[in-house]
Amino acid sequence: MAVVIEGVLPGSPAGRQGILAGEKLVSVNGKPIFDVLDYRFYIGESNPLLGIESEGGVLREVRLEKAEEEESGLCFETYLMDSRRRCANKCIFCFIDQLPPGLRESLYFKDDDARLSFLHGNYISLTNLSEREARRIVEMHISPVNVSVHTTNPALRCRMLGNAKAGKSLALLERFAAAGIKINAQIVLCPGINDGPELERSLSDLSALTPGVQSIAVVPVGLTRFREGLPEIRPYDEEGARSVIETVARFNAGIGPGEGETLAYPADEFFLKAQLPVPPSDFYGDFCQLENGVGLWALFRDSFLRELSNHKKLRARRGLRPRQITIATGTAAYPLICLLVDETLKKCDNLKVNTLRIDNLFFGENITVAGLLTGADYTAALKGRPLGDEVLIPASSLRSEGDMFLDSMTPAQLEQVLSVKVTPVSADAREFLAAILGKAR
Secondary structure, X not given: OOEEEEEEOOOOHHHXXXXXXXXXXXXXXXXXXXXHHHHHHHHOOOOOXXXXXXXXXXXXXXXXXXXXXXXXXXXXXOOOOOOOOEOOOOOOOOOXXXXXXXXXXXXXXXXXXXXXXXXXXXXXXXXXOOHHHHHHHHHOOOOOEEEEOOOOOXXXXXXXXXXXXXXXXXXXXXXHHHOOXXXXXXXXXXXXXXXXXXHHHHHHXXXXXXXXXXXXXXXXXXXXXOOOOOOOOOOOOHHHHHHHHHHHHHHHHHHOOOXXXXXXXXXXXXXXXXXXOOOOHHHHOOXXXXXXXXXXXXXHHHHHHHHHHHOOOHHHHOOOOOEEEEEEEEOXXXXXXXXXXXXXXXXXOOEEEEEEEEOOOOOOOOOOOHHHOOHHHHHHHHOOOOOOOEEEEEHHHOOOXXXXXXXXXXXXXXXXXXXXXXXXXXXXXXXXXXXXXXXOO
């Protein structure tokens, strides 16, 4: 396989060697190039030898004169140098299947791409991983790999993922662990389906693959109100959430991890549903499962309180014009934001903060994270209220470019509706405190 070169940066190592846009990159140091992982792995060496195919089909070798890790100057049409791998599963709990029509087209794409697992932390099911890709992970020692396991019962995994290959693909976990590849495992729990004894089995089976399996996130299923025609799944209640936490705690105690360490982590949402305190930061080790909502609460809480205690100029607002703001956030984060605001107000003069909980009317009451709030949700909760000088919203409610909510509404449009400045704020403690105080960030 060869990859078409979209462009060449002038003056770059590739540009100096006369490589042209429209030509194809066939190999680097004799290794065939299929996509970005192949390219990045081999191009990082100093003075690599490139196999180039001209538009007329003539092959030649080009030695790039460049330092190790220096960019080659080659540009490609897509970041992956290939198309994204589409998911081949039909999971009973798939969130994308629970989206209503009319949203941005990109939201309906189901990816299951090992390259994105390594490059961006995406989770993969292993069901569409080819032998070449599996072998490459081992040979290149691509680590860690994030895997959506859900259950280690092969028959149950086939049923939950809606894929006859789902059971057999579990063998890749053992193969990767034996090769020294680190694995972050994810278990999305559905009440009465893969919790209880099935969860105990999955945790036990995964623990047998340590130290390859370095963490296990146990996450509650996300259920929107758009489930017509989909398998019946109920949400977790307080009792069910407590049972999951107890199961995971027994497991961690039983395997006897090193002091201060653990292997399996219930998502923050389980503690909130169970009406139990979220563990302290040291429970979460290196926080390797943040993308699964594991430890986000503790990390943000402790980081903010530390930033607050170190802030020397909180009372500098004395004598300035009073500042009044509104902080809008999702149901899950609301108690935490209230706590942090209360602690801030104890140390700060001339500041009023109104914290509002935004219910998810668009997806339904079972969706509590701020990242899935829409512009319409904010509008319904905030319009007509006295909001003060500014409204702070979680930046996670917007797509990665920071310019649009899930329903395609923009922050600028929300500002127009509310007639007040709307400021998205990231989950960075220093930025959040600065935004509350109205200081430049």
